[in-house]
Amino acid sequence: MTVMRNDQRIIIHFDYDCFYASVFENEDPSLKALPLAVQQKQIIVTCNYEARRRGLRKLQLIHEAKKTCPDVVIVLGEELGRFRDASKSLYKFLESFTWSGKVERLGFDEVFLDVTDLVEYNQALLNCHDLSHSFFQLKREDPTIGFSFNAAEIAGHTFPEHPPDPENPSHPQDSLPRSCTAVPKYDINDSLLLRLTLGSHLAQHLRWSMEEEKGYTSTVGISTNKLLSKLAGNLHKPKAQTTLIPPYGILADDYNETAGRESNVTLFIDSHDIGKIPGIGFKMSHSIRNHILSRPAEFDDGLIYGETKEQVTVRDVRLFPNMGPELLETLLGGAGAERGIGSKTWNLINGIDDTEVRQMKRVPTQISIEDSYMRLDTLPEVVKELRMLATSLIKRMHADLLEDDEDPDAVGLGAKRWLAHPKTLRLTTRPRPPLNADGTRTRSFNRISRSGPVPNFIFTFKESVDAIVEKLIQVAMIPMFKRLHPQQAGWNLSLLNVAVTNMVEAASEGKGGGGRDIGRMFKRQEEVLKVWRVEDRDIPPDTVFHEDEHDGDTAQVDDAVQAEPSAGSEALDAITAGSEDMMILTQNTADENGVWEEDEEDEGNMEVCHECGSVMPAFAMAAHERYHALEN
């Protein structure tokens, strides 16, 4: 078995320099000359390089920061909108250069680009006899768009620091064992150097363009996969770039120190602390370290302020007796662990990362809003906070999930449509561990959550955000909160988070691609669908419930659904039975155990519709639900 790295791609990793601080500097350029720190709650989340020069650090407490640097300018950065906007803008800027659309954002301030296609195209264009006067073509169809560059040199820094001597190139494959000769010849390496060189010039052009046109500087890494390009970029910052140059080497079973010296990848990655490898986080690095130091967990429990952990490097791990995918699997595997974690991790410490740079994404997979609190232990307070969070959430959904309607029919400006509909709503809290005087239980899990369907009314355009929020609070959030915290009192929360997840993109909704969605619809709403087919003529929804509550979306009934033969109405019971899910508006009632209690469902009680939040008598609810079934 020979483990091979695929070095056929050219991947560029972008990291915007002290991003949050740069956003403020762009808003107010006079800040550039000052030590600038961005504050969230009690800490400095980031600061510019002038502030770092004076001793400030990321994640420093405000207290210490002011002591260290009394004249630091501190700006509040809890509102993330400006960062999100800047991040999107830079992301789109970079995307505009790619041919493949392979542009992946990591957080707000990092982007991976797969530029293999641009590089290969330009490699074919090179004049081997006059490399120093080359032209990089940025558009396939227009040879005049691009930039001049010297293909005989790498742009920016390299690792190692001195590029190979073209007069006397080393061909490390020559010295590798016979088992490796099946691997493509060493001209692949020459080609790799060339392609990385092209990548380095493209990266430099992108950096310079971004600074000129957008006002943001960045530090960049260039290599053949996401892992290596990201790590390479760290070598020189800020406002710089680093290319990891060949030989990249070959990996084999009998991989050892000697082979390591032939590979710049090994030379490079070996020096990293095991926990600094992306994908090996706190837990995994801890498990690995414990094994390497052959020390049970209890030993470093004793270290209170123990920053004195011995460093365990990738090299220490790689060369440890019996180390390999199998041992790593036993070290890292177990309950909840990702399958294949052993070989995945073994690949990482050998510089192998075959994960693709993903296509630019139009919609996020989730949107969440959270806030933290010193003390939050009464329902009215919680409701107040939920109201604020839900308001932000709805606004964010409008900002991130809404698109200008370019339907030729809708000439009227301002028309919007949903790019995607989230299907589930989630509430999570972080309870503060109840302090125990007598030893009961101190087990403090971090976050707990409950989720449920997103009510359809949050997609409407016809109501104010406040009105939507109020319904959402009553119909979904408070009930969810009571599911999370069945006890009326006794909790104290340090965090609330509201989120929408499970996005279904509009294009694939109903018709066409969303086969999965249709299948689910039949499974779960079969009865409802049957009923409206039978009954819809009898009770025209619009006349009964003229109060509107239209889904803002252009909801269209799926062909398959319409074609489905109608069935008997014995399922009417299923609908009325559904009203037991209705949450009643009243609150603050509890039984003698201090558990939340729902009001009884007498006739004449008002109920709230799950879908639209309308309040109506219970007897009207069944017909009302039929109306919603029609709508969807």
Next chain:
DNA sequence: CTGATTGAG
């Protein structure tokens, strides 16, 4: 599917 965990910036 839900709810928890892990890892990333």
Next chain:
DNA sequence: GATTCTCAATCAG
């Protein structure tokens, strides 16, 4: 391991 406010992937059940 925690601090802030997120986002994504992946697991068990």
